[in-house]
Structures are given as structure tokens and as C-alpha cells.
Amino acid sequence: MIRKVFKKKKNGKSSKIDAFLEKYKIPREYLSVNRRSISKGVWVGLFWGFIPMPMQMMAVLFTTPFIRFNVPIAISMVWLSNPVTMPPMYYMEYLTGNFILGNEGVQNVQLTMEWFKNNLGDIFVPLYVGTAFYSIVVSTLVYFAINWLWIHSVKKEKHHKERTRRERKGKSSKEV
Numbered sequence: 001m002i003r004k005v006f007k008k009k010k011n012g013k014s015s016k017i018d019a020f021l022e023k024y025k026i027p028r029e030y031l032s033v034n035r036r037s038i039s040k041g042v043w044v045g046l047f048w049g050f051i052p053m054p055m056q057m058m059a060v061l062f063t064t065p066f067i068r069f070n071v072p073i074a075i076s077m078v079w080l081s082n083p084v085t086m087p088p089m090y091y092m093e094y095l096t097g098n099f100i101l102g103n104e105g106v107q108n109v110q111l112t113m114e115w116f117k118n119n120l121g122d123i124f125v126p127l128y129v130g131t132a133f134y135s136i137v138v139s140t141l142v143y144f145a146i147n148w149l150w151i152h153s154v155k156k157e158k159h160h161k162e163r164t165r166r167e168r169k170g171k172s173s174k175e176v
Contacts, residue, residue: 029068039146040069045077046139051131052090056081090127097130 021028029037044067048059056078064071081089098105106122109115116123 027068030064030071032070035147035150037068037070038073039143039150040067041071041073042077042146043139043143044069045074046080046142047135048074049078049081050089050093050135050139052086052093052127093130093134094123094127095130096133097126097128100129100133101126 017031020026021031044060044063048056048063051059053059057075060071060074060078063074095105097103103126105126106119
């Protein structure tokens, strides 16, 4: 099922896309739709998406020479961290970092620049420890989950086709 979401059958080659890829010498793997490319794209996108930094999409693009993955999927995964989701994500990362480090965390939070200047050191380290946890562990777990779901859906589809074939064969032999 998950495979069908990502994989659409082409009725023919898309000449515009092929011409674009050839003109700029872009590897086809950056747009391919297969299990490895999609799962790597999700992994890279989530990895960079969890990190509180500007230009996350550029980080995805700088990763492309080292890991071959579906770039549009990776960029869309980065968009999971957007202005609406960033505060809860970063707060969750901060709490996780405090838990990992065994810290209590900052008390009496005030939303002023002076307060942030005074407490930046107390916030920065736990935030990035939590960020490392989510960037590495959660994105890797999602990578393996997508691989498993893709393989499971292929097996399920194969069994369904075999069952349908057997049923058709059984009906045709009864008709004779």
C-alpha cells in the first residue's frame, strides 16, 4: 500500500524531465521512486528537519553528492519543521536533551531578549543534545519503518495477485 502512494506508473517517458536531467547532468536517482531512494530521502529530510538551523533545504542539497536519494521527498520532509511546528519540536528536543543530560532545565522563563541572552548557555547545550537524538535516532527509525512498510506492501500485493490468479484459474476450470 505504501509503495503505491509513492510509485505511479508512467504511460511513457516524460521527455521534458528527461531533457532537463540530461541538460544539467543530474543523476536520475535524485528523482527515482523506489524503496531505497524514497526511504533515504525521508531519512535525510527528517535528519536536517530536526536540526534548528536556517537553510535546511540547502543542507539537503549539499548532502546529495554523498548520498543518492529522492530529493523532492527529502525537501518535503524538511518542511515538517515550519513556523507552526518549530516551537513544539524544539521544546521537545530541549526537554529530551535535559533528560539525557540529567538537568532540570531553566525555570521562570521570560520572553525577553535579556532573559534569552542570560540563559542561552543553559538552553543551547540541552537543545542540541536533544536535537542530535531526534536527528539520528528518530530519522533512522523512520527510515527502517518505511523500508519495512514498503517490503510488506510488496509482499501483500504479490500474495493478493497470486490469490486472484488462483481464484480465476479455479473458476475457469469449473466452467469447462
